[in-house]
Amino acid sequence: MKLRSVWVFHLNTGACNGCDIEILDVLTPYYDVERLGVKLVSTPRHAHALLVTGPLTRQSYYAAKRAYEAMPPKPRIVVAIGTCACSGGIFYDSYAIRRESERLTLEYPRAGGTSEFLPVDMYIPGCPPRPEEILYGLALLLGLAEKKLSPRHYVDEEFVLPRTQFKAWVEVLLKAKIRKELGYFDGYKLLERFMELVDIAETPETLHRLVEEEKLKEKDSRIRYGLDRLYSYYLEVVKTYEDILSQKRRVLRVQK
Amino acid sequence: MPVTKYYPFEPEQAPPEYRGIPEIDPRLCVGCGACVNACPPDALIKIDDYENGMRKIVLDIGRCIRCARCEEVCPTGAIKLTQDFEAASDDRAAHVEVVELRLAKCRGCGKYTDYTERQLQKVLSLIPPGIVEFDRVREKLPLCRECKRLLTVVNATKFEEEMRE
Numbered sequence: 001m002k003l004r005s006v007w008v009f010h011l012n013t014g015a016c017n018g019c020d021i022e023i024l025d026v027l028t029p030y031y032d033v034e035r036l037g038v039k040l041v042s043t044p045r046h047a048h049a050l051l052v053t054g055p056l057t058r059q060s061y062y063a064a065k066r067a068y069e070a071m072p073p074k075p076r077i078v079v080a081i082g083t084c085a086c087s088g089g090i091f092y093d094s095y096a097i098r099r100e101s102e103r104l105t106l107e108y109p110r111a112g113g114t115s116e117f118l119p120v121d122m123y124i125p126g127c128p129p130r131p132e133e134i135l136y137g138l139a140l141l142l143g144l145a146e147k148k149l150s151p152r153h154y155v156d157e158e159f160v161l162p163r164t165q166f167k168a169w170v171e172v173l174l175k176a177k178i179r180k181e182l183g184y185f186d187g188y189k190l191l192e193r194f195m196e197l198v199d200i201a202e203t204p205e206t207l208h209r210l211v212e213e214e215k216l217k218e219k220d221s222r223i224r225y226g227l228d229r230l231y232s233y234y235l236e237v238v239k240t241y242e243d244i245l246s247q248k249r250r251v252l253r254v255q256k
Numbered sequence: 257m258p259v260t261k262y263y264p265f266e267p268e269q270a271p272p273e274y275r276g277i278p279e280i281d282p283r284l285c286v287g288c289g290a291c292v293n294a295c296p297p298d299a300l301i302k303i304d305d306y307e308n309g310m311r312k313i314v315l316d317i318g319r320c321i322r323c324a325r326c327e328e329v330c331p332t333g334a335i336k337l338t339q340d341f342e343a344a345s346d347d348r349a350a351h352v353e354v355v356e357l358r359l360a361k362c363r364g365c366g367k368y369t370d371y372t373e374r375q376l377q378k379v380l381s382l383i384p385p386g387i388v389e390f391d392r393v394r395e396k397l398p399l400c401r402e403c404k405r406l407l408t409v410v411n412a413t414k415f416e417e418e419m420r421e
Contacts, residue, residue, distance in 0.1 A: 031260070110301075111352060126322070135264055140346070144264055148342050149317075157355075161377070165384050168381055245387075
């Protein structure tokens with residue numbers, strides 16, 4: 001059925017209000033969902049579509065059922081907004097959630113949420129989804145946009161090891177340290193840059209020169225500090241490795 | 257001046273810090289299951305099939321809350337949060353990404369062990385040269401838990417007998 005202007009009713013089934021605020025954002029002049037013909041109405045009797053947020057608690061189950069039955073029978077579209085409505089989200093295992101299916105099984109796609117009791121037409125995951133995500137989902141429902149995701153299944157792809165032996169060992173040790181200094185987000189990116197320098201450099205002296213050059217280019221003082229720390233940790237690791245090797249040699253000599 | 261975005265009709269770029277849809281790179285994933293242990297809402301699961309010797313790492317975007325803990329713990333950097341956000345779909349199956357990997361076969365009993373071949377390769381690639389003798393390690397490695405336990409007992413009894421003599 002071709003949809004024209006969809007009037008929507010916003011139904012909260014126990015959400016944390018994150019998704020509800022994003023729905024409000026979509027209605028502001030900046031995103032302006034009304035230019036697509038979508039209008040928020042105050043009763044399910046006038047609505048074509050139900051925007052459901054929340055993981056469907058036991059208390060809200062009966063209200064949700066009544067709202068669904070009050071809608072006019074013809075289009076009766078259900079749009080699940082947010083990860084909770086799609087599959088239970090972070091609350092999937094809560095005692096307050098109404099679920100028909102088993103909670104701790106290894107099935108996929110993961111069950112839970114609104115689809116336990118309503119036939120859902122459009123899933124918009126996100127925790128919470130951006131206003132653009134909601135706009136995209138509604139545009140997909142109206143046939144204005146194209147679907148981008150498809151199921152992916154990889155069996156026995158070619159295996160790639162970016163670094164091996166000593167460099168891989170250094171990378172593992174430095175990864176744990178830089179995570180404590182800068183956090184995972186900046187730290188891992190910086191480590192990738194540093195390891196590229198290590199790949200180029202032959203000796204610690206050339207590496208020191210390269211790190212100094214990299215520091216001159218960088219404006220962020222945290223990144224400069226991180227590069228300094230990485231270089232000192234690298235020297236420590238090299239020293240430990242040489243110690244282990246010399247010990248090994250000493251043991252071998254004694255055995256002979 | 258119009259303030260409204262033209263969004264669904266023109267592409268939109270999320271900011272660089274935005275935590276969007278996670279994605280597993282099947283060429284880098286070793287199937288260790290660190291992300292499965294870290295995932296708070298169980299969006300990532302690990303399914304072992306010991307009869308066919310395959311392990312599935314399953315990622316469901318529809319359950320993911322974008323906390324990036326998987327990215328933090330991944331030892332190879334295989335799972336990453338991208339900047340894409342257009343995940344809406346009318347079909348839940350489109351949210352699922354499955355990476356299937358081969359399990360290692362035990363040297364002793366011939367059954368499948370509880371780790372993958374890639375994990376073995378990764379561990380061997382981590383050891384710097386000169387510390388251990390590679391050939392001896394490689395000879396010992398693909399063992400299942402039962403065989404490892406048995407081997408320890410056998411070695412201990414052998415050692416005891418030698419001591420008695």
